[in-house]
Amino acid sequence: SQLHYRPVKLYDFQPPLEDFRSAVLEGLQRFPKSISPQFLYDKRGSELFDAICTLPEYYLTRTEVQLLQDHANEIATYLGNGALVEFGSGSSQKVRLLLDAAPQVQTYIGLDISRQHLYEACTALAQDYPGLEAIALCTDYTQPLPIAQIPELQNRHTIGFFPGSSIGNLEPAEAVKFLQNAAVLGDLIIGVDLKKPASILEPAYDDAQGISAAFALNLLTRINRELGADFDLSLFTYRARYDETFGRIEMQIVSLAQQTVHIGDAKIRFGNGETLRTEYSYKYTSDEFQMLAMAAGFQPIQVWTDAQQLFNIHYLKR
Numbered sequence: 001s002q003l004h005y006r007p008v009k010l011y012d013f014q015p016p017l018e019d020f021r022s023a024v025l026e027g028l029q030r031f032p033k034s035i036s037p038q039f040l041y042d043k044r045g046s047e048l049f050d051a052i053c054t055l056p057e058y059y060l061t062r063t064e065v066q067l068l069q070d071h072a073n074e075i076a077t078y079l080g081n082g083a084l085v086e087f088g089s090g091s092s093q094k095v096r097l098l099l100d101a102a103p104q105v106q107t108y109i110g111l112d113i114s115r116q117h118l119y120e121a122c123t124a125l126a127q128d129y130p131g132l133e134a135i136a137l138c139t140d141y142t143q144p145l146p147i148a149q150i151p152e153l154q155n156r157h158t159i160g161f162f163p164g165s166s167i168g169n170l171e172p173a174e175a176v177k178f179l180q181n182a183a184v185l186g187d188l189i190i191g192v193d194l195k196k197p198a199s200i201l202e203p204a205y206d207d208a209q210g211i212s213a214a215f216a217l218n219l220l221t222r223i224n225r226e227l228g229a230d231f232d233l234s235l236f237t238y239r240a241r242y243d244e245t246f247g248r249i250e251m252q253i254v255s256l257a258q259q260t261v262h263i264g265d266a267k268i269r270f271g272n273g274e275t276l277r278t279e280y281s282y283k284y285t286s287d288e289f290q291m292l293a294m295a296a297g298f299q300p301i302q303v304w305t306d307a308q309q310l311f312n313i314h315y316l317k318r
C-alpha cells in the first residue's frame with residue numbers, strides 16, 4: 001500500500017537497562033527510599049498514565065487542553081514557522097492543538113524516555129499531519145540534549161513545548177537545570193500546575209478507581225520483570241500527600257510488613273510502614289514559577305490561566 005505520510009525518523013538514546021538496575025539499587029539503599037519518576041513509564045506505565053489523564057479527579061489535563069484550545073491562535077502567533085520540540089511528548093495529543101492553529105510549522109520533534117510509546121505516537125501524528133516532518137528522539141530530557149548528533153536541531157529556530165506540568169516532577173534545582181538546557185534550543189511554552197487546597201490536590205493523585213495507585217505500583221511489577229526481583233504486590237500500598245510547606249505532592253509506595261525483597265543477588269529490607277518515594281509533584285504560583293524561569297535565563301512574557309485558577313501556561317522568551 002502507498003505511504004501517505006513521511007516515515008518517522010527515530011534517534012535512539014534510550015538509557016541502557018544497566019542504568020535502570022543501578023538507579024533502582026541505589027534508590028532502594030537510600031533512606032528514605034526513592035526512585036526517579038522517569039522509570040514509571042514502561043509500556044504499561046505509559047498506558048496507566050494516559051488513563052490518569054482522563055480521570056474526573058485529575059483536573060490538570062482537561063484544564064490545560066481547554067487553555068490550549070482557548071488560546072491556540074494567540075499561541076500560534078508566537079510560534080512563527082519554527083520547529084516544535086516537545087519534551088516528554090508521551091502520546092503527542094496536546095501538540096495537535098498547536099499544530100492545528102499553526103499549519104506553518106513543518107517539523108515536530110517528540111522527546112520521550114519511553115521508546116515504543118514515543119515512536120507510535122509520532123507515527124500517528126505523521127499520519128494525521130501529512131505535511132509534517134515528525135522526528136522521535138528517545139532520550140532522558142533531564143540530561144543535556146545530544147544536539148551535536150541531531151542535525152534537525154542545529155542552526156534553526158525551534159520552540160520548546162513542555163505541557164502537563166511535568167516540570168513539577170523535578171525538584172526546583174533540577175527544574176532550573178532543565179530550563180537552562182531547554183533555553184539552549186529557544187523559547188519555551190510550558191504548562192505549570194498551580195498551588196491549591198489539599199482537598200483538590202490529593203484526590204487528583206489518589207483517585208477513587210485506584211489508577212494512580214496502579215501507576216505507582218506498576219514500578220514494582222517492572223522491577224520484578226526486568227531486574228528479576230520478587231516484590232509481593234499484596235504487601236505494598238500507595239499513598240499521596242500534599243506537603244504545604246514545600247508546595248508539593250509526595251507519592252509513595254508503603255510497605256505493609258517488615259520484609260526482605262530480592263533483586264538479583266541484592267537483598268533490600270523494608271520496615272513495616274517504610275516508604276519508597278516514586279514522585280514529587282511541585283505546584284507553583286505564577287510568580288514563583290516566573291522567578292524560577294528567570295533564574296534559568298528566561299524572560300516570562302505571557303501567562304494564560306483558566307477562570308478557576310487551576311493551571312498556567314507560560315510563554316518564556318530566551
Ligand code: AVI
Nearest residue numbers: 052164165166169205212281
Ligand atoms: C507527568 N506528571 C506531570 C504527572 C503529575 O501530575 O505530576 C505524573 C502523575 N503521577 C501520578 N499522577 C500524575
